[in-house]
Amino acid sequence: MCEANAYLITPDGEEKIMDYVIEVKPKGEEEILLTDLFGEEKLIKGTIKEIKLLDNKILINRSEKNE
Incomplete structure (x- = not known):
């Protein structure tokens, strides 16, 4: 099994946002859909x-739109 952990790069360092990621899909220019081993999704x-x-x-760079 090959899964990874997703981290958001912040001014304070790396912030873990999801464990056991098995799928990464781009959604538009600055959005990423992550899916974990259990089927939960996070945009x-x-x-x-x-x-x-x-x-x-x-490792994911935070979009200016998050703020």
Whole structure:
């Protein structure tokens, strides 16, 4: 099984926003739909900064629209 944890990059560092992410889908220019192992979904306003497969991490830059 290959799942990752998603983190939002904030001025204070990385904030974990979802565990066990199995699917990442872009929705529009600055939105990302994350789905976890249990089928729960979370729509995040931001853009992907980096995906670290060896560390099982998805790093997302916060969109200005979140504020």
